[in-house]
Amino acid sequence: MRLLSRLGGLPVVVGVLTAISALQLALITIGNITDYDTNYAFVQHVFAMDTTFKSPHLMWRAITSPGLVTAAYVLIIIWEGLAAIALIAAVVAWIRGSALAARLSSLGWLMEAMLFGGGFIAIGGEYFQMWQSSKWNGLTAALQNVIIASVGLILTHLAASRRERARDLEVDHGRAA
Numbered sequence: 071m072r073l074l075s076r077l078g079g080l081p082v083v084v085g086v087l088t089a090i091s092a093l094q095l096a097l098i099t100i101g102n103i104t105d106y107d108t109n110y111a112f113v114q115h116v117f118a119m120d121t122t123f124k125s126p127h128l129m130w131r132a133i134t135s136p137g138l139v140t141a142a143y144v145l146i147i148i149w150e151g152l153a154a155i156a157l158i159a160a161v162v163a164w165i166r167g168s169a170l171a172a173r174l175s176s177l178g179w180l181m182e183a184m185l186f187g188g189g190f191i192a193i194g195g196e197y198f199q200m201w202q203s204s205k206w207n208g209l210t211a212a213l214q215n216v217i218i219a220s221v222g223l224i225l226t227h228l229a230a231s232r233r234e235r236a237r238d239l240e241v242d243h244g245r246a247a
Contacts, residue, residue, distance in 0.1 A: 080229045081171075085164030087222050088175045092157035094218075095182060099151040102143075113143045115206040116194050122202040131197060146185065153181035175226045179219040186215035 076082065102109050115121055117133040133139065160174035190212035194200040200207055 080225065080232065081164065084175060084222070084225050084229055085161065085171070087225065088157055088164060088171075088178070089161045091179065091182065091218060091222060092154055092161050095150055095154035095157060095178070099147060099154050102147045102150065110139070110143050112206055112208065113146070114139050115203070116198050116200050116208075117142065119198055121205050122199040125199075128199060131199075146189065149181065149185050153178050153185065156181060172226050172230050176223060179222040179226070182219040183216055183223065186212040186219070191216065 114136075117139050119129060119132040122128070156174055157178035160171055160178055163171035163174055190200075190208055195209050195212070201209055
């Protein structure tokens with residue numbers, strides 16, 4: 071029974087969610103590398119704003135330079151890969167029971183939230199008006215990633231908060247040296 075209660079504990083939950091997120095981001099990164107052209111086209115059309123309402127007041131924002139689009143796409147892939155590496159390292163740390171596990175999970179999920187929230191929702195969705203496109207609108211997928219990362223961040227910091235409170239209680243009761 072003790073094993074079952076441990077398996078349902080917050081550290082195990084965060085560790086498993088970290089593993090799921092690590093797998094997802096690793097697969098996204100691998101997919102963007104092995105099927106480069108599909109997602110390159112997505113970035114290209116979002117930057118070009120060629121499937122938006124084409125308001126003359128906003129089209130000055132469009133970027134059609136292949137070099138800039140390629141640079142942005144490569145940076146996205148690198149960022150996704152680094153976030154996946156942080157989360158994979160976190161999984162290893164959770165398995166080993168390392169105190170570094172929560173920080174690595176937090177780093178990976180923060181990177182995911184920054185990319186999908188800041189990059190895709192804010193910059194892609196609003197600056198490049200991606201929400202106007204019926205074909206190249208990635209806002210729903212981006213929001214899913216932001217939600218996953220946010221839940222992970224909340225649980226990670228909830229677990230850290232619980233550990234800090236327990237440590238404070240030990241100090242208050244004179245148990246810590």
